[in-house]
Amino acid sequence: MATSGTTVGEPPGGTRAVAVWSIGTLVYTVAVVHRTSLGVAGIDAAERFHIGASALSTFSILQVLVYAGMQIPVGLMVDRLGTKRVLSIGIVLFTAGQLGFALSHAYGPALAARAVLGCGDAMTFVSVLRLGSRWFPARRGPMIAQGAALFGVAGNLLSTVLLARLLHSAGWTSTFVGTALGGALVLVLVLAFMKDHPEGFEPAPPEHPGRGYVKRQIAAAWREPGTRLGMWTHFTTQFSGMVFLLLWGLPYLVEDQGLSRETAGTLLTVVVIANMVFGMLFGQIIGRHHGARMPLTLGVVGATAVMWAVVLVWPADHAPLWLLVLLCVVLGTCGPASMIGFDFARPANPPERFGTASGIVNIGGFTASMAALLAIGVLLDASGDDYRVAWSSVFVLQALGLSQILRLRGRAARLERQRIAVSRVESVHVPAGT
Secondary structure, eight states, rough: OTTTTTTOOOOOOHHHHHHHHHHHHHHHHHHOOOOOGGGGTTTHHHHHTTOHHHHHHHHHHHHEEEEEEEEHHHHHHHHOOHHHHHHHHHHHHHHHHHHHHOOSSHHHHHHHHHHHHHHHTTTTHHHHHHHHHHHHOOHHHHHHHHHHHHHHHHHHHHHHIIIIIHHHHHHHHHHHHHHHHHHHHHHHHHHHHOOOOOBBBBOOOOSSSSSHHHHHHHHHHHHHHHHHHHHHHHHHHHHHHHHHIIIIHIIIIIIIIIIOOOHHHHHHHHHHHHHHHHHHHHHHHHOOOOOGGHHHHHHHHHHHHHHHHHHHTTSSOOHHHHHHHHHHHHHHHHHHHHHHHHHHHGGGGGGGGGHHHHHHHHHHHHHHHHHHHHHHHHHHHHHTSSSHHTTTTHHHHHHHHHHHHHHHHHHHHHHHHHEEEEEHHHTOOOTTTT
């Protein structure tokens, strides 16, 4: 029997759900614009703050470090406080960070601003996933995750297409202040129109709040092989494409491959568009064939490794343009593949723990991205800007992640099948009197 004020069953979805969820995804879009804005401004930032490759990479490393470190706390906050409150806090933080970055003229204040931005950015994606799980039935989970990621890609597209042009026409300060104003707009929408869940579907409050509750939530989510498999899937698939878009893609294409900034910007756009296309494709495939999750994951890891190997060992100084386009298309699969990690974690955890589990999963890719950003920056300085040496660090991280995926996939699959079998038995209705 339902408890007071709570309806038994799954949320119905529908037009209202789409409207509320769209506000959340718009917040995520703006957050990604802020997150990736440095990707098209890396060369300009190096000139503005008079810094080298290692110091430039520190901007993104610190931003990603804060993002990754906040994932479990954010997951716990979302489970306890709800999406609306956490998103509102996140918007205030990433808007303040972007505004501070716009007005900074020295390296130290700019670095602090990126840290604040990373903290606010960290509160968006897990919140949007939780919002979707509260407003839509579970069978929509794969499409909701890929749809949220698609809106993030739209933010990335705005960065690569719009910000790159504004930066050279309006200048540094005007461009970054302009993007910060987008945060103020979405904050108004969240405060005025967002609701955490449909009427009658209020989640049960946690029975034992406090430090013990936090430890139990984290420990219970981590014990699930599906959560850990999701984290390592996210780790292995996401970082290569993210590092390319977040910071090092444009300098690599311009400084090492000899392309103009306009052509390099077009190739970054290819990554983003491929991300959108593969996001929709992967969501459809997984929604219809749940068993496709692991083949897609391994396929993306393999294709990414092969493409980087071909580009880096190409005998000429510059790889041909068609090969760089193909590399960018393959890098566009990284983001959609990383969303599969959440689909491994979702069936392994009850709804009241999904925020925490999602935070653990989300740590994976951003930890790998942070390691890659650091490795590339250090190797560039150590090797005299040899991008072939620097990008070879990709293979080390892929090998580590792949070994963990192969180790965990069997146990996670067995437990998931057991849960599905139990769920089917419990759902059988036996009429009274039989």
